[in-house]
Amino acid sequence: MLIADFTLLQIAVALASGFGAAFVRGLTGFGMAILLVPVLALALTPVEAVLVTNTVSLLLGLSEFRRLRQHAERSAWVIAGLVLLATLPGLAVLSATPAPLARLLIALVALSAFAAILLPSRPADLPGKATTALTGLSSGFLTGFAGMPGPPVVPYYVGRAIPRAMAKASMILIFTFASGAGLASGALLGELHWRQLALGAALLPIVLLGNWLGSLAFGRIADATWRIFVAVVLAAAAIAALIKLL
Template identity: 65%
Template sequence: MELIAGYGWVQVAVAVAATFLSAFVRGLAGFGMAILLVPILALTLTPIEAVLIINFLALFIGLSELKMFLAHAERSAWIIGALVLVSTAPGLILLAATPPDLARFLIALVALSAFALILLPVREPHPPGAVTTGAAGLASGLLTGFAGMPGPPVVPFYVGRRIARQTAKASMLLIFTIAAFAGLVSGYAIGELGWRLFYLALLLFPAVLLGNWLGSLAFGKVSDHVWRSFVAVTLAAAAIAALVKLL
């Protein structure tokens, strides 16, 4: 039985539950929605559908937080965001040309890499150099297109430094919002962006709003150790679950 635009009840129910949980993590940690949600959506949808839906959701919620981005984001976030704009389309083209099973496997590996990167030692607060910043931006754009996950290069760039948590969160979410816009434009350009994806994203958006709001309430109320541990365990669980399902 089809619920909306060709998607069945089971697909939508799984997507709503996964969206709520991943949005809660986003609100608490400042990242993680795409890393958690794309591997789960890609188990029932095609990988490119999963990537484009998460881009819709990230853009919707990001536009509601522009005031916070402008007030707290680090200058480097705008530089990385600009690089994401030019490197997203090649990643999406590569995804469209990759067999779905292989794409699902690679997306799960990207999620697992985020878990590994978050375990790296915390560095000093000063911004990395131009080469590191440029590499983070280009890699983030490629992963936005291929996996809907701009986070793996960006998270260690900010969370891995001793900077204010509010600054890290605003900087990451600004980049993710720009990446979502770039992903949707690229999807339209290559003919993969359909109305049914937009309709499903609208259906899922209330779960994003609720989960993100609850996560934001918890933001700042836990210690850094608990915060990092929560994020690491959640990322690991999502990646391992996706790999086990595939294998």
């Protein structure tokens, strides 16, 4: 029996990409949306890809919420609040954008994250209020438009000399709020339907497995190796999405 009238090919793409994206998330603290949305957008509409990803990301984040609350940096709560404010405008723009153009822009968003991570490493000190505000607002807009809160958030934390466990928890906490904001915005705009929720929920078991395996690997690699892997993942996601589109 098919899930919510999605085809076998669409379900297979969602399962395979969901497992891979979840493994990377468990290892790096991000990557779920950056990897999953561009691939799903090739099999589903861009709006469906974003909302399915938001569904499974929210469920996964809620399963880890106690740990995230303990280890996240305080700035994560500020950024998460701003994400809630800026997500609805992003989804509204996505809904009005033709699908081919939206797919290209989503791929370019993934590419921008790779470019940002190449910037020089910064001290552990908290960035200024303006930088934090811009990070939160741009992350919220990209949550709505591309289902990708990561491009502004990853450089904010990974680019600073803070413990990687804190960076990972901070990013995932923000992404959990972003996923909830994305679903709420989809519902307000009439874009969220039960079939997207059903597919996202159906992906949860395979995503939990992938995330668990990635988390096991997280504790076994050196900090420098982890940061290199972050850059490689961002580059691979962006390049693969662009090749498939062009």
